[in-house]
Every structure is written in C-alpha cells, then in structure tokens.
Amino acid sequence: DGGITQSPKYLFRKEGQNVTLSCEQNLNHDAMYWYRQDPGQGLRLIYYSQIVNDFQKGDIAEGYSVSREKKESFPLTVTSAQKNPTAFYLCASSIVGGGETQYFGPGTRLLVL
Amino acid sequence: GENVEQHPSTLSVQEGDSAVIKCTYSDSASNYFPWYKQELGKGPQLIIDIRSNVGEKKDQRIAVTLNKTAKHFSLHITETQPEDSAVYFCAATAANAGGTSYGKLTFGQGTILTVHP
Numbered sequence: 257d258g259g260i261t262q263s264p265k266y267l268f269r270k271e272g273q274n275v276t277l278s279c280e281q282n283l284n285h286d287a288m289y290w291y292r293q294d295p296g297q298g299l300r301l302i303y304y305s306q307i308v309n310d311f312q313k314g315d316i317a318e319g320y321s322v323s324r325e326k327k328e329s330f331p332l333t334v335t336s337a338q339k340n341p342t343a344f345y346l347c348a349s350s351i352v353g354g355g356e357t358q359y360f361g362p363g364t365r366l367l368v369l
Numbered sequence: 370g371e372n373v374e375q376h377p378s379t380l381s382v383q384e385g386d387s388a389v390i391k392c393t394y395s396d397s398a399s400n401y402f403p404w405y406k407q408e409l410g411k412g413p414q415l416i417i418d419i420r421s422n423v424g425e426k427k428d429q430r431i432a433v434t435l436n437k438t439a440k441h442f443s444l445h446i447t448e449t450q451p452e453d454s455a456v457y458f459c460a461a462t463a464a465n466a467g468g469t470s471y472g473k474l475t476f477g478q479g480t481i482l483t484v485h486p
Contacts, residue, residue: 260412298375298458298476299413314473346412357403358474360412 259283260361262347267366269334269341277332277364279347285359286352288330292316293344293363302345305330306352334366342368371396373461375477383485388449390480392459393441399461402442403474404433407456416457417444449484456481 260281269275279288287306291299301314305324319338324330330349334341344365348358372395382388394402400421405413419426419433419442426433430449435442442461446453459477 262412296378296479298373298478299474300476301473304473348412356401357415357418359415360405362412363410365410 260347260349260359262345262361262364264364265362267364268369269366270369272336274333274335275366277334277345277347277366279330279332279361280328281330281347281349281359281361282328283349283359284327285349286327287350287356288324289348289350289358290314290320290322290330290332291346291348293346299346302332341366371399371461371463371473371475373459373475373477375459375480377480378478379481379483381483381485382449384449384451386449388446388453388482388484390444390457390459390482391441392443392461392477393439394461394475395440396461396463397437397440398463401462402433402435403460404444405458405460407458407479409455413458446482449482451484451486454482454484 263278289304290302293299300316302320303322305311311324321333344363346363347361350356350358375392403418404416406416407413417431417433419435430447432445457480460474462474
C-alpha cells in the first residue's frame, strides 16, 4: 500500500526539548516537503528537499532542522529555538521538485506541555 | 515571491447548490494551480489541478477555471453534498521555473465550506 506516513499522530514537547517528527514515503518520489499549519491559516513551507543529501530552507525555517539521508525519509526536528511550536505539521512528496503534484501525509499535531 | 489570496474564508450552502471559491496570484510566472481538500485532522488531498496551457478542467462535479490575464483561478463544485464539507486550499507555483521558486507551492489561506443537508 503506497503512500506517505507520519508519526507520531500527536506529540508533546516540554520546554527546552528537541523533538523529531517522522516522515516516510514509499512512492519513490524525489522531492519531499515539510509544512506548518496554524488554525485559520494556509500551509507555510518549512524545508524542502529535491534530492538525497540536499535540502533548502522554506519561508519559516528558523527553529527547525531536517536531514535527507535516504530517499524515503525526511525527518523534521523542532528545536528548543522554536518558541511557538504548537501547530499541525504536514509532510508531502512529489515526483520532481518543480511543482508537480504534492501528496500529503496525515500530519502530526505538536503540543507544548 | 508569489502571493496567493483566497476568498471567501467561509462558505455555507444548501445541499444541491453550487459553491465557488476564488483565488488570485501575483507571480505571472506561475503555471501550475492545484486545489486541495482537507478534512478535519487529516492531511490535504488533491482534488483537481490545472496548468496554464488550459482555461478550464472538469472532473465530475468539480471544475477549475483559470484566467491568466487577470491572474485568478476558481474552483466550482456543483450539486454539493454534505460530504463536500471541508477546508479547501488553492495553491500556485512556477513549475520547473528554476531559481528560488523551484518546488515551492504557495497556498491560499483556505475556505471552510459547509454544506447543510
């Protein structure tokens, strides 16, 4: 069954703690993306990667970090530098990184304790 | 960079009526315009998309129109049903344009559509 999986569905972060959100895809897509969604707002791009071992900052990269060691995986770390991390985080992938259709995972909701 | 404005922010219709959501974009280089439907607590799902070489595209009860001159595009849902209730997002990008816009979709703010039985 092909698709994008994200885990966990809910994640709680304590102050000063780094947390990592998982994103895996078995669609053989080259490009992967991380978006942040706040209530009543559209999706804002955090980071994207068009190929393994390469990634670029999006519009709101501060306080986040990523890695792309494998084609299937694009984990996102929310660092303690991100002062307002409570949001719904969405991972997406596409065949190429030039605006082709992006397919989204089910999302991870991050809450701060 | 690209800026996408979406209206209305909320839309309430009766079952069987039509619903129209409109978006405008700022970057004349944009050439790919997808629409996504997002149900509560889930990721967005692509419902239809259009490229700049066509003016209209239909898929059953859903259609999208594009006016490149005016830089706006619209989603039309006919014969609405309660299961159409969701948040709808438009987006735009300059596909394969290279440069900083490469691979970056810019989303509108979303429209909450409610279809009343």
